[in-house]
Amino acid sequence: MREAWIYGQGSTGPQAANMLVELGFSPRFVPRGALRPLRGVVHDGHPELLLLVVCRGDDTSLAGQILRRLRADGDLADVPIVVAADAARAIASLAARDADEIIVQPLRIEELGVRIARARSHHGIVTQDVIRLGSLDIDLAAYEVRLDGEPLELTALEYRLLELLVTHPRRVYTRESLLNRMWQHEAAANTRTVDGHVGRLRAKLGPEHGRRIRTVRNVGYRFE
Secondary structure, eight states: OEEEEEEOOTTHHHHHHHHHHHTTEEEEEEOTTOSSOOOOSSOOOOEEEEEEEEOTTOOHHHHHHHHHHHHHOTTTTTSOEEEEESSHHHHHHHTTSSOSEEEESSOOHHHHHHHHHHHHHHTTOOOOSEEEETTEEEETTTTEEEETTEEOOOOHHHHHHHHHHHHSTTOOEEHHHHHHHHSTTOTTOOHHHHHHHHHHHHHHHHHHHHTTEEEETTTEEEEO
């Protein structure tokens, strides 16, 4: 499930988390003053969404600082950011900052879903649930891939790799960035690990679709 990191909580935080689950995200709360969640026992993922919650009485200047720090962070700068603000005054103070979309509280799941889709589209991210490429169907809602109508058996990591590439078409990912996203805490992993998984994924997709994963010489990969 795609991770969404929540900054700020108040009474809106748990409500927002529940809505994110319904929208297909796995929410994680980020401690105050930090940019990343506490490291868990399981493998940490990379966020597909950042949600900043600004409640009544919160210091909007601190919220602005968080936004600027997120945009300055090399690993998080390209992640869509949605701000959920308590009142119009907070909207006004944050509007010129680095949020992709701003939504007024109280939250409604329908509007939150629309704002998230718009924020992701600003970054060129494909947002539809099912991506059809000829004989290849990728169901992002059901986490299923079908080739010629038959289920394609992918490992969890192969699926995550395919999902990342297919939802960011034509974007070039360096081997190092893929390594950081997919194998963050595996000391034995290296860029050859990335190449090996890409090779196996291409083989499973077959010659027609495997070639959609293009090699960018001396850099990394992109999906066409």
